Amino acid sequence: MHDFDCVVAGAGVVGLSVARALALSGREVLVVEKAADIGTGTSSRNSEVIHAGIYYAPGSLKARLCVEGRERLYAYCRERSIGHSRTGKLIVAVEAAQFDRLQTIRANAQRSGAADLELLTPQEAESLEPHLTCAGALLSPSTGIVDSHALMLSLRGDAEAAGASFAFLTTVAAAVTGVDGVQIRTLDASGEPFELKAGAFVNAAGLDAQALAGRIEGFPQDLIPRRWLARGNYFALSGRSPFSRLIYPVPVDGGLGVHLTLDLGGSARFGPDVEWIDHVDYTVDPSRADSFYGEIRRYWPGLADDALLPAYAGVRPKLSGPGQPAADFLIQGPADHGAGRIVNLFGIESPGLTASLAIAEHVFGLLYPN
Numbered sequence: 297m298h299d300f301d302c303v304v305a306g307a308g309v310v311g312l313s314v315a316r317a318l319a320l321s322g323r324e325v326l327v328v329e330k331a332a333d334i335g336t337g338t339s340s341r342n343s344e345v346i347h348a349g350i351y352y353a354p355g356s357l358k359a360r361l362c363v364e365g366r367e368r369l370y371a372y373c374r375e376r377s378i379g380h381s382r383t384g385k386l387i388v389a390v391e392a393a394q395f396d397r398l399q400t401i402r403a404n405a406q407r408s409g410a411a412d413l414e415l416l417t418p419q420e421a422e423s424l425e426p427h428l429t430c431a432g433a434l435l436s437p438s439t440g441i442v443d444s445h446a447l448m449l450s451l452r453g454d455a456e457a458a459g460a461s462f463a464f465l466t467t468v469a470a471a472v473t474g475v476d477g478v479q480i481r482t483l484d485a486s487g488e489p490f491e492l493k494a495g496a497f498v499n500a501a502g503l504d505a506q507a508l509a510g511r512i513e514g515f516p517q518d519l520i521p522r523r524w525l526a527r528g529n530y531f532a533l534s535g536r537s538p539f540s541r542l543i544y545p546v547p548v549d550g551g552l553g554v555h556l557t558l559d560l561g562g563s564a565r566f567g568p569d570v571e572w573i574d575h576v577d578y579t580v581d582p583s584r585a586d587s588f589y590g591e592i593r594r595y596w597p598g599l600a601d602d603a604l605l606p607a608y609a610g611v612r613p614k615l616s617g618p619g620q621p622a623a624d625f626l627i628q629g630p631a632d633h634g635a636g637r638i639v640n641l642f643g644i645e646s647p648g649l650t651a652s653l654a655i656a657e658h659v660f661g662l663l664y665p666n
Contacts (some may be wrong), residue, residue: 297327298477298493298494298495299375299492299493299496300324300325300326300461300493300495300504301318301323301324301325301494301495301496302318302323302324302325302326302494302495302496302497302498303311303325303326303327303468303478303480303492303496303497303498304318304326304327304328304497304498304500305326305327305328305329305331305335305497305498305499305501305508306327306328306329306469306500306501306502306504306505306570307329307331307335307449307452307464308334308335308337308338308339308500308502308504309326309335309339309444309447309448309451309648309649309652310339310500310502310641310644310648310655310656311327311329311498311500311501311521312327312334312335312448312451312452312455312652313451313652313653313656314498314500314518314656314660315450315451315455315460315643316335316414316451316454316455316458316656317329317653317657317659317660318456318460318629318660318663319454319455319459319460320454320455322457322663323462323659325455325459325461326460326461326462326463326492326494327455327460327461327462327463327466328463328466328467328479328482328484328631329462329463329464329465329466330398330458330465330466330467330504331464331465332465333464334448334449334452335444335445335448336613337502337611338502338503338504338612338613338644338645338648339444339448339502339648340392340444340445340448341445341608341609341610341611342440342528342556342568342610342646342649343441343530343541343555343557343568344442344443344444344559344649345385345440345441345442345557345564345646345650346366346369346370346380346382346414346439346440346441346442346649346650347362347439347646347647347650348362348363348385348405348410348413348436348438348439348582349362349363349365349366349368349405349408350387350410350413350434351401351404351405351412351547351622352408352624352647353404353408353552353608353624354404354407354408355408355623356408356484356624357536357624357625357627357658358624358625358647358651359408359409360404360409360458360539360654361647361651361654361655361658362647362650362651362654363408363409363410363512363623364651364654365650365651365652365653365654365655366438366563366599366650367649368653368654369442369447369650369652370382370440370654372447372450372653373447374489376450377582378442378443378446378447378450379442379443379560380440380441380442380560381440381441381541381560382437382438382439382440382442383439383441383540383558384435384436384437384438384439384440384541384542385435385436385439385441385499385539385541385542385543385544385589386421386424386425386428386430386433386434386435386436386541386542386543386544387401387433387434387436387544387545388421388428388430388431388432388433388543388546388595389430389431389432389433389544389546389594389601390430390431390545390590390594391413391431391432391594392432392450392544394431394546395431396492397542397546398415398432398433398546399433399577400575401413401434401546402415402546403571405436409513409560410436410438412436412437412438413434413435413436414418414434414435414437414652415432415433415434416432416434417432417434418430418431418433420433420451421433421435424541425539425541425543426665427538427539427596428537428539428543428595428596429595429596429597429599430595431500439542440485440562441542441557441558441559442649443560444649447578451585451626453651454531458572462498463482463484465484465485466482466483466484466485466500467482468480468481468482468490468511468554469481469482469483469510469511469513470511470512470513471497471512471513471637471638472512472513472514472637473512473514473515473638474514474636475512475636477493477494477495477496477636477637478493478495478496478497478636478637478638479491479492479493480492480493480494480497480499482566487583493618496513496637496638496639496663497637497638497639498510498638498639498641498659498663499638499639499641500641500644501632501648502613502644503523503525503576503611505523505613505640505641505642505644506521506522506523506642509640509642512635512638513605513638514635514636515635515638515640516633516634518634519628519632519633520640520642521615521626521643522615522617523613523615523642524572524614524615524616524617525573525574525575525576525611525612525613525614526570526571526572526573526611526612527568527571527573527577527578527609527610527611527612528567528568528569528570528571528609528610528611528612529567529569529571529580529581529606529609530565530567530568530580530607530609531565531580531584531585531588531603531604531605531606531607532563532564532565532604532606532607532612533563533564533578533603533604533605534568534602534603534604534605535564535603535646536555536562536564536580537558537562537563537564538598539556539558539564539596540558542555542556542557542558543555543556543595543596544556545591545594545595553568553591554567554568554579554588554591554592555567556592556596564589565607566592566604567588567607568609568610569587569588571584571586572617572618573611575655576611577609577611578608578609578610579609580606580607580608580609582606585604585606588604589604590642610625612642612645613642613645613648614643614645615643623643624640624643624652625642625643625644625648625655625664626640626641627639627640627641627642627655627658627659628640628642628654629659629662629663630662630663631662635650637663639662639663641655641659
């Protein structure tokens, strides 16, 4: 006899999406979250961009789940009146030598299912955004922004309405796999232990996913990938943005460059940059703005001195380190590890927010095929 059909560790946007999908299917679900509320980690410390699926390797989980998740997310936001906007995005070449890179990005996007990119001349791009200076650009009309907090509140509401329960300030201290389920030991904020049994277990712990997998007795430890941490710092623009679309330079090692994103109120923020770190730390060093000015002025020469204010930082749970090719999502199901009805989600960085609803369906299929 199981206390729950499934226990989900982590109440970020992916954990909430998984819990919602499971609960809507009639499963009895418990979500265990070490923080006091939903979405306090990576899910609330990002650009809030709905990605089109441009950069990811064709056939990869990132490419497939981003394109599928994008359409699911837009539809969900429309149905639930969640704040969002299909703003569009310009990927800009800041010098003529980068123009070929735009062609490569466009070809990759088409193979990955993001086929609506339009190549623009400098004049065409600058007519759309008069404050922009570039040597050419790609227009992505499917890119947008979303109120991630409203999204997560809605996902939680759906899950709870379908019967899911939440345990906050609670950690999964250990788990033991068996032929008839997973025995899980939790600790509350006071250190009080509690044991329960679940038919299945989903590790959606984000930055803590590797550490949690290491506490699952019976799980092959050699299948736990190394975790790399990349802090992304964001700076806010004082005053209103002169741009109506998101502006991205061509990608750099470890990220998508210092780009301009908008919130639903029209304010602009810049970031993230890529700062490799060895522990989770959300401190923003104001001096990093110095490098931001130089990068931004390559496509917006009119950026005024002292216009950038420290905003916040996020930390990406990456599976590839400095100088390494970008890694795909790693979503391990029972067939991948042979350790029972467990799903581990590793390296769920961008485009995890965009892909969240599609990731949930993928996880459901791994646990309950057919």
